[in-house]
Amino acid sequence: MAKGSTNKAKVLVVDDEARIREIVSRRLTEAGYQCTTASDGSSALKKLKTKPIDLVLLDINMPGKSGVEVLKEIKGKYSDTAIIMVTAIAEVETAINAMKLGAYDYIIKPVDHKILLISADRALEKRRLILENKAYQLHLEEKVKEQTEKIRQSFLSSITSLARALEAKDAYTSGHSERVTKIAVAIAEEMNMPEDRIEKIRIAGLLHDIGKIGVMESVLSKPDKLTNEEFEHVKSHCEIGQRILSPIIEDEEILDIVVHHHERYDGTGYPHRLSAEQISPGAKIMAVAEAYDVVLSQSAKILAVADAYDAMTSKRPYRPAMSHKAACAELEKGKGTQFDPAVVDALLQTIAKLRKL
């Protein structure tokens, strides 16, 4: 008996002949196994249901369910249980077939006690190795998941710090990127976007204004109306952001959101004057839609709405913060011109839900 593998292993002996059940289970008990018995397939399955069994010694020829039928059921429901078929010499072919169905071995009646113990021991050892391997695989998967999440968290913390560092330049935009991210993620969830795309919106939300690093502070915090020249300078933050991020972020969709977060639904935004028209259904237009880099993506449209809502409800050097109600009215007004109507509806819906909570 291999140390540790069969110690107190639980064995179920299934045979319709009481004498065989008694002899086999006595031998196994003497060898250190915990034995129970069953006289037919149905009662064996009942026993398996109530307590875990490591090894089943299964007679092939029984009244009621045959050994092979019981084997199939055990393999289906309790795949971790090892099975050895016990057979008369005339049923050897059936026993070999049973091994194809998942039995570990077969023993021929009359049972030789030495062979019985060797076979039981090997079956349990093999089962132990399989279980160990399964546990190792599971552990490995968990470890990989854990590490991936740690890397993700660390990346999100780094880019949050980057966004905060940018916002430290200007007290008026403090917390803007994190708020925009929360709003954009809530809209995307409301619109049932898949989790992998929501994650991209999360990253892009934190980084969307990073290009403002390249905009003069005097312009960013100017209390008066910007001149045309100054406004052109501010506009450059979208493409500067894309250029800053492209060496560290490979994902095209994230870069696309960053560069297009000031595009408008009607195609009068910046920097590329992209229009939602380009992604409306239609053969000619679909060809444009396939060229991803000239299309105003759903994610960019979401970020544009989230950005506008937060900008309106935040204080600026040249105006006070707008109320939630007034900002919602502005979004409604901008449906179909500045904003995608479906995205505005999703924001209004999700905000209404949040407020109820």
Ligand SMILES: [Fe+2]
């Ligand atoms: Fe911006």
